[in-house]
Structure formats: C-alpha cells, structure tokens
Amino acid sequence: MGLHRGADPAGYEDFVASRYRELVRFGALLMADARLGEDLAQEGLIAAYRSWRKLAVPEGRPEAYVRRVMVRAARRARRRRWRDEVPTGELPDASGLDFEGQSDLSVQVFTVLRGLPVGQRAVLVLRFWADASEAEVAQELGIAVGTVKSRMSRALAALRPVGLSFETSKETS
Numbered sequence: 016m017g018l019h020r021g022a023d024p025a026g027y028e029d030f031v032a033s034r035y036r037e038l039v040r041f042g043a044l045l046m047a048d049a050r051l052g053e054d055l056a057q058e059g060l061i062a063a064y065r066s067w068r069k070l071a072v073p074e075g076r077p078e079a080y081v082r083r084v085m086v087r088a089a090r091r092a093r094r095r096r097w098r099d100e101v102p103t104g105e106l107p108d109a110s111g112l113d114f115e116g117q118s119d120l121s122v123q124v125f126t127v128l129r130g131l132p133v134g135q136r137a138v139l140v141l142r143f144w145a146d147a148s149e150a151e152v153a154q155e156l157g158i159a160v161g162t163v164k165s166r167m168s169r170a171l172a173a174l175r176p177v178g179l180s181f182e183t184s185k186e187t188s
Contacts, residue, residue, distance in 0.1 A: 027071070040144075041145065042089075059084040060081060063081050082155055089137070135167075135170035
C-alpha cells in the first residue's frame with residue numbers, strides 16, 4: 016500500500032503507544048484469554064497500520080477500526096478452534112490458565128465470558144467495559160441497535176445463573 020518496512024506513518028506510533036494496553040484488555044475480554052487478547056490486538060494494529068492513511072484523517076476512527084478487526088478475528092479464531100477440536104472422554108486440565116494475580120471474580124468473569132459467543136462478548140465488553148452506548152456499540156460492530164439489545168439480553172441472561180450481573184441503567188443513546 017505504499018508503506019515500507021521501517022516507515023513511520025504520522026501519528027501511528029502515538030496511537031499505538033496511547034491505546035495498546037486498552038486494546039489488549041479488550042482482546043483479552045473478547046477471547047477470555049490474556050495471551051489470545053494480545054494476539055488480537057496485534058492483528059488489529061497491523062490492519063490499522065496498513066490503512067493508516069485513511070484512519071489518520073480527522074473523521075477517521077482508528078480505535079473503532081481496530082476493535083472491529085479484533086471482533087472479526089475473534090469470530091474466525093472461534094470457528095477455527097471448533098473445527099480443529101477433537102472430542103475426548105475427559106475434560107482437559109484447566110490449571111494452566113493464566114489468571115495469576117487476578118481476583119476470584121476476574122477468574123469467574125473470564126470463565127463465563129469464555130462460554131459466550133463472540134458477538135455477545137463483544138457487545139458486553141463494549142457496552143460495560145468500554146462504556147459505549149447501544150448506538151455506539153452498533154456503529155462500532157456494524158450491526159443494528161436491536162441486534163445489540165438482543166445480544167446483550169442473551170449474554171446477561173447467561174451471567175445471571177452464576178451470580179454475575181452488570182448495571183444496565185445507563186442511558187441507551
């Protein structure tokens with residue numbers, strides 16, 4: 016696309032430096048796995064680098080673009096995992112999960128998030144972690160507001176039996 020190895024598109028490094036940690040957290044919540052979340056962030060940032068000329072304009076939204084790439088990559092990764100899984104007679108040992116230094120609630124949230132479809136996870140993470148309105152979530156994910164509401168409803172219903180709930184009184188616009 017005209018960007019050469021070693022080139023620094025104006026503003027890209029600053030964007031990465033200021034948003035990297037938040038994008039990795041977003042990815043970790045999307046994948047319910049810290050290492051996979053970092054991989055997602057890297058994939059999103061590579062895509063942003065390739066499209067930086069379009070994103071660096073005043074009306075460009077680089078973070079929204081990166082998040083959208085990350086959600087799509089999370090969906091592809093989940094489909095790949097399902098296709099590559101081999102059923103076994105016993106469950107794998109989950110003791111190797113990387114939850115060091117996290118509270119019991121964090122472990123519980125990651126465990127529950129892991130069981131949700133990526134679309135529901137994305138809506139929850141954007142709505143409650145990124146503090147986006149339903150309209151903003153819809154715009155960022157490229158879906159209708161009604162789809163945001165139904166995914167959020169299903170996700171919250173899945174969280175209730177394990178005792179997790181989110182504050183839903185925030186305005187929806």
